[in-house]
Amino acid sequence: MPGPLLDTLKGVxxxxxxxxxxxxAGRYLPEYRELRxxxxxxxxxxxxxxxxxxxxxxxxxxxxxxxxxxFSDILIVPHAMGQGLAFMAGEGPKLSPTLLETDLASFxxxxxxxxxxxxxxxxxxxxxxxEVTMLGFAGSPWTVATYMIAGEGSKDQGPxxxxxxxxxxxxxxxxxxxxxxxxxxLRGQIDAGAEAVQLFDSWAGSLAPDQFERWVVAxxxxxxxxxxxxxxxTPVIGFPKGAGAKLPAYxxxxxxDAVGLDETLDPAWAHASLPEGMPVQGNFDPLLLExxxxxxxQRVRAIIAAFEDRPHVFNLGHGIGQFTPIAHVEExxxxxxx
Numbered sequence: 001m002p003g004p005l006l007d008t009l010k011g012v013x014x015x016x017x018x019x020x021x022x023x024x025a026g027r028y029l030p031e032y033r034e035l036r037x038x039x040x041x042x043x044x045x046x047x048x049x050x051x052x053x054x055x056x057x058x059x060x061x062x063x064x065x066x067x068x069x070x071f072s073d074i075l076i077v078p079h080a081m082g083q084g085l086a087f088m089a090g091e092g093p094k095l096s097p098t099l100l101e102t103d104l105a106s107f108x109x110x111x112x113x114x115x116x117x118x119x120x121x122x123x124x125x126x127x128x129x130x131e132v133t134m135l136g137f138a139g140s141p142w143t144v145a146t147y148m149i150a151g152e153g154s155k156d157q158g159p160x161x162x163x164x165x166x167x168x169x170x171x172x173x174x175x176x177x178x179x180x181x182x183x184x185x186l187r188g189q190i191d192a193g194a195e196a197v198q199l200f201d202s203w204a205g206s207l208a209p210d211q212f213e214r215w216v217v218a219x220x221x222x223x224x225x226x227x228x229x230x231x232x233x234t235p236v237i238g239f240p241k242g243a244g245a246k247l248p249a250y251x252x253x254x255x256x257d258a259v260g261l262d263e264t265l266d267p268a269w270a271h272a273s274l275p276e277g278m279p280v281q282g283n284f285d286p287l288l289l290e291x292x293x294x295x296x297x298q299r300v301r302a303i304i305a306a307f308e309d310r311p312h313v314f315n316l317g318h319g320i321g322q323f324t325p326i327a328h329v330e331e332x333x334x335x336x337x338x
Contacts, residue, residue, distance in 0.1 A: 002195070003131040005066040005313060009196050009235035009258050009279055013311040016337055017304060020067035020135065021329070023319030024059040028326075031058050042087040046072050047116045053123035060128055062326075063333060067133045067196075067313075068124055070189065072117050074139025074200055077181055078148045080114055082107030091152075098151035100159060104177055114185055118192040125193035136194030138186050140201035140240070141178040141219040148174065157206045164211060175219050183226045190231045198237040198260070199223065202318075205242015205262075212246050217253050224255040237281060241318060248273045263287075263317025267306035279311035284332070286316045292328040297335035304336070 002010075005018040026032055032055055036045060045051050055071040075093050079085040081104070084096040097106070125134050146160040147153065164171040186197050204216045224236050239260030240250050251259045251274050261270050261282030270280060288299060303314070314336055320329075 001130065003066055003133050005133040006195050006235070008311045008313050009133075009237065011257075011277060011279060011311055013309075017307070017312045017314040018066035018133075019314040019333065019336055020065045020069060020133075021059075021316050021320050022069070024063075024065060024069060025055045025071045026320070027322040028320055028324045029058055029062070030326075031062075042073075043085065046076065047113070049116045049119035049123055052116070052120040053127060056120065056124045057127045060132055063329060065132070067135045068128050069135045069198075070117070070121060070124070070137060070194070072120070072137070074137070074144060074202075075147060076113065076117060077138060077144055077178060077185060080109065080111055080185070081148075081177065081181055082109050083148060093147065093152060095147055095151045099145075099149045099174060100151075100163075104174065111181075111184070114188055117185075118188050121189050121192035121194055134193050134195050135198060136186060136189030136196070137198040137200060138182045140199045140204070140216065140238075141175045141182065141223075142207070142215040143201050143203045144178050144182075145171070145174050145215075146203050148178075157203050161206065161211070164215060168214075171215070175215065179219055179222050183223055186223070186227060187230055190227075190234050194234070196235040196237065197227070198239055199256070201238070201240040201243075203242075204240035205244065209246060212243070213249075216240055216243075217250055220250070220254040220256065228255065235279075239281070248275075251275055251278060258311075258313070260315065261317065265317075267303050271306050271310055277310065279313065280307060281313040281315045283317040284315070286318055286321050286324070289316065289328050289332060290321045290324045292325065292331065296328065296331050300332060300335040 004014045008014055008018050039045055039051050052071045056068050059065055060068050075085055086094050088094055146157040150159040199220055201216055235257040237258045238254055238256035241262045243250055258279035258281055263283050263285035265283055
């Protein structure tokens, strides 16, 4: 029997909204910090299937979330495409050489880098009960491209946006290559046991409307269509962070089964604007969770009320912060589950 999260993603509203939190497996948990100290760096953990499965399951044991999100990173795709990848302490990810310095043809693909991730999915599925939905994910092509082009995260994604304006054919070739590898990656996760997948477009909000249509909507539509062709029963969650008023078009045109809402969106507006009956996910502010206090329960109630007539997965508007107290997560769950 599918769990409440999977049912919700397939359009069946639950009396109590199922819940998982973006970045729920990670550094706000003392058990994660202990394992990371023992095992070494972040990338080493991702490619250690036994450790990655243990990390994926840690928040399920502690909080009984309805979904287990694969412990990995969106930059595994460029790494498998042959771009160098390192996570520097205090600096975030670094990719080299950048696609401003070279082109895709210079990379030597390493698709075997996906194998440990698939094994993580298999191991996790064996560790969790059938009521817990196994969630896979990948970065959406635009967001992945911004890192591949700049070699790191950037405030306004300027290098990628400039390239898209100056040489759209080159940008299209990059996006198309990412699409192809991402579809392979997501199909592999589903075959290994992922029951739903999420497309993270963390930097979608930096684009002008016509650019959003070309570099966010169109690529996500291709990925979703290809996944539906091979795995028609696997729900796809689209999460274009910062989409704002462009979200309804994204929801209609990409073919995704559910949309994630960031914390800047008014849930009442989202309910009124999105296709009727489409499941939504979100949109509690991660910083409110970190702050805690009476406003947590108030906001939980407001979000639940806004989506009382729509299938709704309770989640944050983006990833949980590393300094979030465990007690605040417990308060949120108590308010949600009553």
